[in-house]
Amino acid sequence: MNTLLKKCLAATLMVGGVVSQAAFTQASAAAPNDGLKGKNVVLVHGAFADGSGWNKVIPLLEAKGLHVVAVQNSLKSLDDDAAATQRVIEQQNGPVVLVGHSWGGAVISQAGNNDKVKALVYVAAFAPDNGQSINDLFKGKPAPAWMAALQKDSAGYLTLSTDAIMKDFAQDLPPAEARVVAATQGPWFAGCADDKVxxxxxxxxxxxxxxxxxxxxxPPPLQAAMAQQIGATVVKVNTSHVAMMSQPTEVAAAIITAARAAK
Incomplete structure (x- = not known):
């Protein structure tokens, strides 16, 4: 076999190997439902929000065959929101991946003891320990700027100004979308910040x-400290507080990973 023919044969074999590897990778990615059949995802929103905050994530999860329900919290107290979440968990057939954003992290920490819950996913969320509140987590730390922008009504419920939503809550969303977030926010009872898990x-x-x-x-350093304390698998996203709205694909991927691992 002459030298040129040997080189051509080697190149053909090499290209064939690359194509086979690519085909294998594509085949693996194209098996969307492996390990997900019969599993449920329960999504828990945070303060100044409602269940619609998960609108971009829900279709991505359902496309993988997961059954998804978003809880609508009263934002009245930790006990009330944990009870609402428990009711949704109880309605599910099969294992549950419980996901919480922001204040929803405290809620899933409380409600996640249900036997159906097999994994927890915290999305830019508080993760209090036993006997700990959100205010406890902020003790000894500088108060974030948004706290000065809180508006309290006569019943003790808090809302954020449109300016604070656009600058501190959802600063990486298009302005029109951030204004919708401000207009539809759920008022959060001030006493929730002292409720202990x-x-x-x-x-x-x-x-x-x-x-x-x-x-x-x-603050990201507080998020990092909580993630380390709970021994979480960490996924970093380059987003504002509303990661599920600004980078829904990355958030959905983290939830899907947790669902695949849930036993």
Whole structure:
């Protein structure tokens, strides 16, 4: 076999190997439902929000065959929101991946002790320990700028100004979308920040943490400290506080990973 023919044969074999590897990778990516059949995702929104904040994530999860429900919290107290979440968990057939954003992290820490819950996913969320509140997590730390922009009504419920939503809550969303977030925000009762988690579910459940690197609501160093404390698998995203709205694909991928691992 002459030298030129040998080189051509080697090149053909090499190209064939690359194509085979690419085909294998594509085949793996094209198996969307492996390990997801019969699993449920329960999404818990945070303060100054409602269940519609998950609108971009829900279709991505459902496309993988997951059954998805978004809780509508009263934002009245930790006990009330944990009870609302528990009711949704109880309605699910099969294992549950419980996902919480922001204040929803405290809620899933409380509600996640249900036996159906097999994994927890914190998305730019608080992760209090036993007997710990959100205010406890901020003790000894500088107050974030958004706290000065809180508006309290006569019943003690808090809202954020449109300016604070656009500058600190959802600064990486298009302005028109951020204004919708401001207009539809759910008022949060001020006493929630002092409500303490009784038994934090992350002590006994595998956890994931989606860390928002440009978050101005929960400082990234605090997120990193909480993620380390709970022993979470960390996924970093270059987003504002509303990671599920600004980078829904990355947030959905983290939830799908947790769902695949849930036993």
């Amino acid at each position: 009784a038994t934090a579910a992350w002590h006994s459940k595998p956890s994931w943490y989606v860390m928002a690197q440009k978050d101005r609501m929960i």
